[in-house]
Amino acid sequence: xxxxxxxxxxxxxxxxxxxxxxxxxxxxxxxxxxxxxxxxxxxxxxxxxxxxxxxxxxxxxxxxxxxxxxxxxxxxxxxxxxxxxxxxxxxxxxxxxxxxxxxxxxxxxxxxxxxxxxxxxxxxxxxxxxxxxxxxxxxxxxxxxxxxxxxxxxxxxxxxxxxxxxxxxxxxx
Numbered sequence: 001x002x003x004x005x006x007x008x009x010x011x012x013x014x015x016x017x018x019x020x021x022x023x024x025x026x027x028x029x030x031x032x033x034x035x036x037x038x039x040x041x042x043x044x045x046x047x048x049x050x051x052x053x054x055x056x057x058x059x060x061x062x063x064x065x066x067x068x069x070x071x072x073x074x075x076x077x078x079x080x081x082x083x084x085x086x087x088x089x090x091x092x093x094x095x096x097x098x099x100x101x102x103x104x105x106x107x108x109x110x111x112x113x114x115x116x117x118x119x120x121x122x123x124x125x126x127x128x129x130x131x132x133x134x135x136x137x138x139x140x141x142x143x144x145x146x147x148x149x150x151x152x153x154x155x156x157x158x159x160x161x162x163x164x165x166x167x168x169x170x171x172x173x
Contacts, residue, residue, distance in 0.1 A: 012036030012056060019043060026051060064102075104143075110152075118144075133158045134169075146172070 009030045016038065018026075029051040036056035044062050050070040057077035066086040076096040087107045095115040104124040114134045124143040130152035137159040138144050144161050156168035 012038050016041055019046065031056065128153055139163065 007028050007030065008026075009032055010026070012031060013036075015026065015029070015031065019041075024045055025047045027047060027049040029048055031051065031053040036053075037059070038061050039057060039059035040061065041058070042062045043066060045065045045067075046063065047067040048071055049067055051068070051072070053071070053073045053076060055075065057079075058081050059077055060080045061078075062082045063086055064082045064084045066083070068086060068088045068091055071088060071091040071093075073092065073096060074094055076093065078093075078096055078098045078101055080100045081098070082102045083106045084102050084104045085106065086103075088111055089107045089109040090111065091108070092112045093116050094112055096113075097117045098121050099117055099119040101118065101121045103118075103126045104122050106123075106126045108126055108128050108131055110130040111128070112132045113136045114132050115136070117137045117139075118141050119137065119139045121138070121141045122143060123138075123141055126143075129150060132154050134154060134156035135158070138161050139159055141161045150172050153172045154168070155166040155170040155172070158166045158168070160166060
């Protein structure tokens, strides 16, 4: 039996239309819409488990409480997006721009944030265990600090909120 939306290709416009009609489950969805701009959209609680989004932007989009486990994107614009209480575990956000994003209480366990920008991002109570933070830029990020409860995180040429650089590779186990 196929999952609803399993492997389905969809445009951003179609996603918004269906979401507004009450649909919330879009597992394995493929958003092959490089011109897709979902700015200021309300997608609270959406399920895009193992979805794929090539290009485009979620600028100022509300993705709070979203289930984005294993979500895969490349160079995605996520400036000022709201990911509070969202699950982005095992997500691939390679080279994505998360400047000024709200990632408070967000599950980023095992996420690939290589080359990502998180300038001024709010990371209050965000979980980053097992995350890859190679060439990641946390300049002026709020509530991001290394503490003894972090495990399995790879730091490599990571710019910390204060501007210092963890050259690494440093693996916190």
